[in-house]
Amino acid sequence: MRSNNSGVTAAIFGRRGLALVAAAGTVAGSVLFGAVPAYANATTKTVASDGDTVTFNTSDSSRKVSGNVSFTISRDGNWEIDADARNGNLIGRNAHWICDLTLGSSDLRKSTGTKWVPGKKTRSLNAAAYEPFIQVSFDALVATGQADCDIVVG
Numbered sequence: 001m002r003s004n005n006s007g008v009t010a011a012i013f014g015r016r017g018l019a020l021v022a023a024a025g026t027v028a029g030s031v032l033f034g035a036v037p038a039y040a041n042a043t044t045k046t047v048a049s050d051g052d053t054v055t056f057n058t059s060d061s062s063r064k065v066s067g068n069v070s071f072t073i074s075r076d077g078n079w080e081i082d083a084d085a086r087n088g089n090l091i092g093r094n095a096h097w098i099c100d101l102t103l104g105s106s107d108l109r110k111s112t113g114t115k116w117v118p119g120k121k122t123r124s125l126n127a128a129a130y131e132p133f134i135q136v137s138f139d140a141l142v143a144t145g146q147a148d149c150d151i152v153v154g
Contacts, residue, residue, distance in 0.1 A: 041058045041059065041060050041148065041149065041150065042058065043056045043057065043058040043146070043147055043148060043149065044056070044057045044058065045145075045146070045147070047142055051075075051142065052074060052075045052076075053072055053073065053074045053075070054072070054073050054141060054142055054145070055070055055071070055072045056070070056071040056072075056099070056146075056147035056149065057069070057070050057071075058148075058149050060149065060150050060151040061151065062150075062151050062152065062153045063089075063093070063153045063154075064087070064088040064089045065085055065086065065087050065088065065089070065093050065095050065117065065151060065153045066085070066086050066088065066151070067083055067084045067085040067086055067095075067097075067122075067125075067151055068083065068084060069081060069082070069083035069084075069097050069099070069149045069151075070082045070083070071099040071101070071110070071147050071149055073101065073134050073138070073141060073145075074134070074138075075135070075138045076130075076135060077130050077131055077132060077133075077134045077135025077136075077138075078128065078129070078130050078131075078134075079101075079110055079128065079129065079130075079131055079134055080126070080127070080128040081097055081099055081110060081111070081112050081125070081126060081127045081128070081149075082124075082126050083097045083112060083124070083125045083126070083149075083151075084122055084123065084124050084125065085097075085115070085117045085122065085123055085125055085151060086117075086121075086122040087117040087118065087119055087120065087121055087122075088120070089119050089120075090119040090120065091119050092116055092117060092118045092119050092121075093116075093117055093153050093154070094114050094115070094116055094117070094153070094154060095114065095115060095117050095123075095125070095151060095152065095153050096111055096112045096113060096114040096115065096125060096151075096152050097111060097112045097125055097149055097150070097151055097152070098110075098111040098149065098150050098152055099111065099147055099148070099149040100147065100148045100149075101134075101141070101145060101146075101147045102145065102146045102147070102148070103137055103140055103141055103144065103145045103146075104144070106133070106137075108131065108133055108134070110127065110129075110131070111127065112125040112126060112127040113125070113127065
């Protein structure tokens, strides 16, 4: 508290004090929101009729950016993420997709590259590569494997 020339005591923050209050609020906010549990999106698993590919489909949204994703794995060990991101904001946002493939206690994370999505626009985001774990574990992935894909903004 500082006394101004009128004899009234008022709460006046200097630059350091204001920065300290802002930092404390940021830390408190991240602790509060960090405790909120994350819920997986409903993912549809489709096995191709020839049994050589499995596709996981879902949609997600975060901070007014939304989209659909298809995460496909193949018997030969190749994987592909084919997704889009629609930015509902007026200002552009960076976005990418992360897909976690789970088999028992094993978890494999794949993602698209980050792409700038202008305001009120849609962009496609894709990635593909070879993964030995998929090739070795393909039959088990078909039987019991699960995937969770999330859009990440920022």
